[in-house]
Amino acid sequence: MCLAVPAKVIAIKDMMATVDLNGVQRDVSTMLLPEAEVGQFVLVHAGFAMQVVSQEDAEVTNALLAEMKGGERTVEHL
Amino acid sequence: MNTSDKKKTKELAQNLISEITRLSKIAMKENGGRPLRFMEVCGTHTVAIFRGGIRQLLPDSVELVSGPGCPVCVTHDDYMDKAIAYAQRDDVIVTTFGDMLKVPGSKSSLSNEKTKGADIRIVYSPLDSIEIAKENPDKKVIFLAVGFETTAPTAAATVLAAKQQNVNNLFMLSAHKLVPPVLNLLLSDEKTKVDGFILPGHVCVVTGTEEFDFLADKFHLPGVVTGFEPLEILRSLYRLCYQVANKEAKIENEYGSVVKPEGNPQAKAIMSRVYRKSDTSWRGMGEIPLSGLKMQDEFKEYDIENVLPLSLENAKIKKTACRCGEVLQGLIKPMECPLFGKACIPEHAIGPCMVSVEGTCAAWYKYGGGKFVFGK
Numbered sequence: 001m002c003l004a005v006p007a008k009v010i011a012i013k014d015m016m017a018t019v020d021l022n023g024v025q026r027d028v029s030t031m032l033l034p035e036a037e038v039g040q041f042v043l044v045h046a047g048f049a050m051q052v053v054s055q056e057d058a059e060v061t062n063a064l065l066a067e068m069k070g071g072e073r074t075v076e077h078l
Numbered sequence: 079m080n081t082s083d084k085k086k087t088k089e090l091a092q093n094l095i096s097e098i099t100r101l102s103k104i105a106m107k108e109n110g111g112r113p114l115r116f117m118e119v120c121g122t123h124t125v126a127i128f129r130g131g132i133r134q135l136l137p138d139s140v141e142l143v144s145g146p147g148c149p150v151c152v153t154h155d156d157y158m159d160k161a162i163a164y165a166q167r168d169d170v171i172v173t174t175f176g177d178m179l180k181v182p183g184s185k186s187s188l189s190n191e192k193t194k195g196a197d198i199r200i201v202y203s204p205l206d207s208i209e210i211a212k213e214n215p216d217k218k219v220i221f222l223a224v225g226f227e228t229t230a231p232t233a234a235a236t237v238l239a240a241k242q243q244n245v246n247n248l249f250m251l252s253a254h255k256l257v258p259p260v261l262n263l264l265l266s267d268e269k270t271k272v273d274g275f276i277l278p279g280h281v282c283v284v285t286g287t288e289e290f291d292f293l294a295d296k297f298h299l300p301g302v303v304t305g306f307e308p309l310e311i312l313r314s315l316y317r318l319c320y321q322v323a324n325k326e327a328k329i330e331n332e333y334g335s336v337v338k339p340e341g342n343p344q345a346k347a348i349m350s351r352v353y354r355k356s357d358t359s360w361r362g363m364g365e366i367p368l369s370g371l372k373m374q375d376e377f378k379e380y381d382i383e384n385v386l387p388l389s390l391e392n393a394k395i396k397k398t399a400c401r402c403g404e405v406l407q408g409l410i411k412p413m414e415c416p417l418f419g420k421a422c423i424p425e426h427a428i429g430p431c432m433v434s435v436e437g438t439c440a441a442w443y444k445y446g447g448g449k450f451v452f453g454k
Contacts, residue, residue: 001121001122001148001149001150001175001177001224001225001226001228001229001436003122003280004228004280004283006336028203029203029205029235029239031235031238031239031344031348032231032232032235032342032344032345032348033342033344033345034344043280043283043336045228045229045232045280046175046202046203046204046229046232047202047203047204047205047206047232048203048205048231048232048235050228050231050280050283050284050342050345051283051336051337051338051342052336053335053336054334054335054336
C-alpha cells in the first residue's frame with residue numbers, strides 16, 4: 001500500500017501539480033509538499049506529492065556505482 | 079540501462095553478496111550458529127524481495143522474515159464489519175483502495191456486498207472521494223482510511239480539503255496504524271528473534287528516521303531505511319550484516335534520495351492536526367497502546383463513527399485453522415499454516431495475508447511457484 005513512484009513536476013497551480021511519469025501525466029496534490037517546484041522530481045503516493053527526490057540521487061544504480069568506485073563508506077569497508 | 083551499466087550492476091551485486099556472506103558467517107559463529115534473521119515491515123518490500131530474487135542470492139547464514147507490514151493484513155475483522163455495515167446502507171457510498179475489497183470480515187466482504195448492489199467505489203487517491211461527494215450531495219461518502227504513516231497524511235489532507243471546500247457529506251472510517259509501536263510490541267515478546275530491521279522507506283519519507291531510534295537505544299538492534307530496488311535491498315542487508323558482525327546498533331539511512339532525517343514536517347503537521355494517537359486493535363496481536371490514529375475533536379463531523387454510530391453486536395469470528403496472526407509477527411512461515419496453498423489460495427483466500435497482493439502468504443504463493451525452494 002505504501003507504494004510510491006518518482007515523477008517530474010511539469011506545472012503547478014492552486015496546490016495541484018501536473019506530473020509526468022514516463023509520458024503519462026496526471027494531477028497530484030501538493031498539500032503535503034508545498035515547496036515542490038516545476039522541474040523537480042517528486043515521490044507520488046495516493047495522489048499526493050510526498051517528497052522531493054534529489055536529482056543527483058534519483059538514479060539509484062549510478063549512485064551505487066559511484067560508491068563502488070569512489071571510496072565512500074561501503075567501499076571503505078569492502 | 080546499457081550493457082556496461084548492467085555489467086557494473088552485476089559486479090556490485092556480487093560484491094555485496096560476498097560481503098553479506100563473509101560478515102554473516104562471522105556473526106553466526108559468534109551467536110552460536112544461528113543464522114542472522116532480518117525482518118522487513120513493509121508489504122512493498124515483501125514483494126520486492128521476491129521479485130528481485132533476493133532470497134535465492136543469500137547464503138544460508140541470512141534469513142529474511144516478514145513482519146506486520148501490510149496494512150490490509152493487520153486490519154481487524156471488527157473494522158471490516160463496520161465498513162460492511164455502512165456499505166449496506168442505501169444512503170452511503172463507500173470509497174476505498176482496491177486491496178480492501180476482498181478482505182474477509184466476520185460474515186461477508188466488501189466484494190460480496192458490491193455484488194449484492196452496495197455502492198462501493200475504488201479510488202486511486204482519497205482526494206477522489208471529494209469529487210464523488212460533490213456529485214452525490216444526497217449521499218454520505220465514506221472513505222476507508224486504512225494505512226500506515228505514508229497514507230495517513232493523504233487522508234488527513236483530504237479532510238482539510240473537504241473542510242476548505244465546504245463539502246459536508248464526506249467522512250472517514252479511520253483505522254490508520256503506526257509502525258514504531260508495533261515493532262516495540264513485537265520486540266518485547268521473547269518469541270521474536272530478529273537481528274535487525276529493513277525499515278520501510280516510504281513510511282520514513284513521512285516519519286523521518288528518529289522515530290526508529292528506539293530499536294537501537296532500547297533493544298540494541300540495527301535498522302536500515304531501505305529503498306525498493308534489488309540493489310538497494312542488498313546494500314541494506316550488507317549494512318545490517320556489517321553492524322551485527324561489528325556489534326553495532328545504529329539506525330542508518332540507505333534511502334537518502336527521498337528520506338530525510340526529519341521526514342516530511344508538513345505531512346506530520348497535517349496528520350497531527352487531524353488525528354491523535356489512540357489504542358487500536360491489530361489482527362493477531364490484539365490492542366496495542368497508542369498504535370493507531372483517531373480523529374481530533376475539531377474534525378469529529380468528518381468521523382463517520384461519531385456522525386452515524388453503529389451498534390454492531392460483537393460478531394463471532396469464524397474459527398478457522400488460519401495462522402495469519404503468527405505469520406504477521408514473523409513467528410512462522412506461510413507454509414507452516416495447514417491451509418496455505420490448499421484451502422487458502424489467492425483466488426479463494428481465507429486469511430487476509432493471502433487476500434492482499436502485498437500479503438506475506440500471497441507473495442510466498444505467487445513467487446514460490448508451489449515449490450518454495452529458494453535455490454538453497
